[in-house]
Amino acid sequence: MDNPKMPTIARLQPMNFGSHFRAYARRGGEAAEPIDPFLGVDHAWISAPTFPPHPHAGFSAVSYLFLDSETGIDNRDSLRNHNLISPGGLHWTAAGRGVMHEEFPAKTGKTVHRLQIFVNLAGERQSDAPLALNLAPEDVPVVQLPGIKIRVPLGSFGEVRSPLIPPTEVPLLDISLDEGAELSVPIPAGQSAFVMPIYGKLAVNGQHYELDRFTLPAFPAQATPHSISLAATQGSVKAVPFTGSPLRQPVYWQGLMALASPEALAAAIAAYQHGDFGTLDSPIAPANHA
Numbered sequence: 182m183d184n185p186k187m188p189t190i191a192r193l194q195p196m197n198f199g200s201h202f203r204a205y206a207r208r209g210g211e212a213a214e215p216i217d218p219f220l221g222v223d224h225a226w227i228s229a230p231t232f233p234p235h236p237h238a239g240f241s242a243v244s245y246l247f248l249d250s251e252t253g254i255d256n257r258d259s260l261r262n263h264n265l266i267s268p269g270g271l272h273w274t275a276a277g278r279g280v281m282h283e284e285f286p287a288k289t290g291k292t293v294h295r296l297q298i299f300v301n302l303a304g305e306r307q308s309d310a311p312l313a314l315n316l317a318p319e320d321v322p323v324v325q326l327p328g329i330k331i332r333v334p335l336g337s338f339g340e341v342r343s344p345l346i347p348p349t350e351v352p353l354l355d356i357s358l359d360e361g362a363e364l365s366v367p368i369p370a371g372q373s374a375f376v377m378p379i380y381g382k383l384a385v386n387g388q389h390y391e392l393d394r395f396t397l398p399a400f401p402a403q404a405t406p407h408s409i410s411l412a413a414t415q416g417s418v419k420a421v422p423f424t425g426s427p428l429r430q431p432v433y434w435q436g437l438m439a440l441a442s443p444e445a446l447a448a449a450i451a452a453y454q455h456g457d458f459g460t461l462d463s464p465i466a467p468a469n470h471a
Contacts, residue, residue: 191399201229217427220299227293230285234461237276238438238449239307243298245271252291256284259459262313269318271334275348279458280311300349304441316345328362351425358413365408366422374424375399381418386410402427
């Protein structure tokens with residue numbers, strides 16, 4: 182470990198919507214440390230359609246499905262994209278000035294295990310046209326080390342880099358550790374960082390964390406070490422570290438619109454009400470995907 186500083190303790194909030202959606206969520210706020218540039222991260226299990234079509238503006242909504250998902254996600258938007266996010270795949274929707282979006286399990290009753298990540302856009306990019314990017318599971322690079330498997334859907338690890346180039350540079354590392362394995366994850370200077378435990382008892386810089394305790398280790402940018410040590414000391418572990426350069430800009434929310442000024446938020450709301458975000462085709466039944 183390059184720096185002996187220990188992490189702060191961030192809270193995970195349990196979220197449940199009916200019997201088909203449960204999650205542990207981490208939320209940021211206005212220039213919130215240590216989560217900036219992330220507006221939020223949900224570690225979720227979904228087994229039926231839960232949320233109706235909804236607008237996004239000002240940030241990116243990212244869905245990453247773990248390989249143990251029993252089905253994929255049927256994803257569509259007002260850009261006329263309609264695709265299946267398969268287990269192990271990732272979809273990135275950069276809402277920019279506004280887009281309509283909907284996603285739900287491809288097979289009702291089968292459970293999707295995923296991360297939903299909300300990544301803030303720099304103020305000057307919040308008026309960009311929306312766009313969508315998709316990464317198939319077979320295109321996700323994998324790093325294999327003794328007792329360690331690292332999937333790299335975003336960013337890089339060592340010399341291995343994801344082929345996806347999103348509008349905000351943030352890595353996403355899906356790390357699996359066998360019992361006794363330890364991994365050092367480099368953290369660039371000036372970036373904030375936190376670690377989402379997915380399952381197992383995870384040691385971060387020598388201190389243990391468990392998902393069911395609703396806590397996760399976090400490092401604000403001014404105190405982030407050069408690397409974070411992740412270890413599986415009692416059984417196997419899965420964890421996802423998040424790092425990013427803080428934008429340190431205000432965040433003004435309404436629903437799933439988050440803009441950098443009250444004026445920009447008011448303009449986005451007016452555009453949505455005027456129909457400028459576009460429309461989705463009439464509702465469709467979940468596709469019969471595995």
